[in-house]
Amino acid sequence: MRADAARNLDAVLQTGARLLAHDPATSIAAIATAAGVDRRTVYRRFSTREALMAAVHTAKLDACEEVLAQARLTEAPVTVALHRYAEGIITVSRKWPVDLQQARDEAATARLQRLLQDLDAFMARAVRDGVLRPGLPDRWARTLLTHLTNMASHEMPELTPAQGADLVTRSLLTGLGPN
Secondary structure (H helix, E strand, O other), X not given: OOHHHHHHHHHHHHHHHHHHHHOOOOOHHHHHHHHOOOHHHHHHHOOOHHHHHHHHHHHHHHHXXXXXXXXXXXXXXXXXHHHHHHHHHHHHXXXXXXXXXXXXXXXXXXXXXXXXXXXXXXXXXXXXOOOOOOOOOOOHHHHHXXXXXXXXXXHOOOOOHHHHHHHHHHHHHHOOOOO
C-alpha cells in the first residue's frame, strides 16, 4: 500500500471510530468528509458502514492485543504490569473510542473474549501474589479495571494516559482512602 493510501486508510478508520462511537448511524459520506478523503475512496475499501465498523473493531483489537503484550501481564511485577496495561489501554481507548462489546463479527467477539480471559488470569495472578485480596466475586477486579480505564479514557480527557494510569492503579489497589 502506498504511503498516502495508508495515511488515508488510517484517517478513515480513526475518524470512523470517533464518529461512529458518538453516532452509530453516521454515514460513510460524513466520515469521508471528516477524514479529508473522497467518499469514493472510502467506498472502494468499505462497501458498507458495517464493513467500516468491523475494520475499526479489528484495528482496536489489534491495538489492545499489543497493549497486553507490552504490559507483560504474566512476567512483570503485578503493579508494573497493571500500570503499563492501564496507560496503554487509556491511549488505545482514546484513539479508538468504539465499544468492542458492539462487535457483531464472530472473530472479533472471540478475540475480545480472549483478551478478557487474559485480564481475568492477570487478576487471579494479582490475588495469588497478594496484590489483590482474595474472595472477590469472579470478574469483579477485571470489571472494575475496565470501568476505571474507561472513565480515565473518556470522562477525564484532561488526564494524560500516565496520570490516568496512576489513578486507575491507585484506585484499584488502595481505594480512595487517604493513603
